[in-house]
Structures are given as structure tokens and as C-alpha cells.
Amino acid sequence: MPANSRFAIAVHILTLMARADAKPLKSDEVACSVNTNPVVIRRILCALSKAGLVVSQTGASGGSRLAMKPNQITLLAVYRAVDAGDVFALHPQPPNAKCPVGMNIEGALDRILDEVEQGVERVLEKITIEKVLRSIEPRGSARRAS
Amino acid sequence: MPANSRFAIAVHILTLMARADAKPLKSDEVACSVNTNPVVIRRILCALSKAGLVVSQTGASGGSRLAMKPNQITLLAVYRAVDAGDVFALHPQPPNAKCPVGMNIEGALDRILDEVEQGVERVLEKITIEKVLRSIEPRGSARRAS
DNA sequence: TTCATTTGTAACTATAATTGTTACTAATAC
């Protein structure tokens, strides 16, 4: 099924929570909106919790809520929290070290991958969960950035 | 095995060809440097050929060579030629259309994916095969990074 | 013309990652 959707689902989850304000959401409720199994949601919530983006509580009337304001959560933080994977993979097998190109290409590709990831991060750090929520709200409860 | 290495291998192949100058390389020779099966190489060469980056010829003393100068081939062209896949995937199942967030989140994520891909492309369009080759040559024709 | 060589491509296998699922434990509120 490869090509992972954890980042997309994480953004969805956090947007739901931003909309719910401080009210904790249960993994069942979130799963209903995302249209998947609650365990899939809890796995991602666990990563978001370890990254300090959400706070969860077990027990009756438990659930999860944002650990900070929606305008303090950038998509870069989300991208790093869930392991979204690299933009491209390097060689499956190490190249031939006896070839002048094979010997050095991995280092070169590694540096390129770093630059590409930085390009991704520059974009993601400019977008917040608040911004995503506002881009979704048809109108009405939309609110200015604080 | 997911997370595809076609872009990495394509850059490797083109760098070999840049170094070989106009001499056509056989898929066997390339496979030896990349350390994989010649068919894997030919599959990628086929994509590069369709994109007009290389020229191939069947038959005895055939092989493939660059279709243009190494400084005219950007990594963006390579990235587009091989299907490197998206930076992140959207929802595996469509979200719940009855939820205000579920209804609109896919569009928002799509726009974010577009921006991210543009971030990737801005980086890749600045790097050419010539630059990769120079960053690899141990010395002699080596040149300072720019 | 004939033959060896090479690409192009189809078909199949093995591997690995993801998502979905069930089942259970631990924590918490009422």
C-alpha cells in the first residue's frame, strides 16, 4: 500500500481538534471523520503526543486535545512528528565502490536529499493548523490570527 | 521495499553518461556501477528516453548516451522523467463527507501538496548533472561548488 | 544474407511497508 498518509491524517486530526477548541476528542469520533479504524488514529495521536503537539487522557470522558494554540502548530512540526518518510530513496544496494562514480554518488545524493528536504521544510514551516482550519471553514466562525 | 530509488538511480546513470562523454554505455556496464540488474537500468533508461534526456540504440555496439549537454539537464527534468512519487499521500479512504472538516480537508491537503512539490522543484531546478559530476570527481577536472 | 549483440518489455517472485483489525492492559472518572 506504500506511500504513507500519516502526515495527511495527522493534519486532519489536528484540524478537528483546533475546531473543537479545548474539548477532548475521542479516537472513535476522529476515526469517524477520517473514515478509518480508531487504532490507526491512536497510533498517529501517539506520535503527536510524543512530539508535544497533543495531550491525551485515558479513562471515561478522556480523549485528546491540542497541547498549544492552533497558530503555534506548524505543519513542519507535524511532518517531523509523524515519520513521513524521505522524498526519494537512495540505492537499494550500495553501488560499486570500484567505479569512480559508484564510489561517490551516494554522498552526492545524500547532500541533494538534504537540500530537497530543506525545500520541503521551508514550505511547511510557513503553514499552521490555524491556517488550514481557516482555509476550510466555509465562513462564519472563521477568526483572525492572534 | 517501498520508497522508490528510481530518481537516485537515474541521477547515477546520467552522471555515468556525462563522464563517458559521447560514448554510448550498455545497460550491462551501467548495471555494474549501480550494482543491480540490467533490466532495472533499462526500465529507467526507457523513462529517461521518453523524456528526451537520453538516446538509446539497439543492436551490436548500441547503448545509451545523453541527448544534450550535462549542464542542460536539471535534476528537475530527471525527477519529472522518472515517476518519483509524491512527498506525502492523501487519505487512503475518502474522509467522511458529513463532517465539515472531512468534507474539505482533501482539497486543503491537495493545495499543501502542490506547494510542497513546488518547494522540491525550486531546489531541483538549480542542480544540473554537470554539477553532480563535478561534485564527485576527486580532482583534476574538479571545480569549486557554487 | 546471416549472425551476434543490445534494447525494450512482459511476466513472475520475493521483500517490505502500510493500513486495517482484534485483543488486551493500564489509567481515569463517575
Place this chain on the structure above:
DNA sequence: GTATTAGTAACAATTATAGTTACAAATGAA
């Protein structure tokens, strides 16, 4: 105490990738 919920382990189903074998089509050389 009891019901509820998160956290997590274990496993199945799906899917993409890379590797492999096999063969047709094209080409150049004898």
C-alpha cells in the same frame, strides 16, 4: 467498582518496489 478510553502488541490483506528470466525487435558487422 465499574464503565470508558488510550496505548500497544500481534497479525492479515493490500500494494509498490526491485530483482529476475525470457524473448521479440532492431541494429551493425561479417
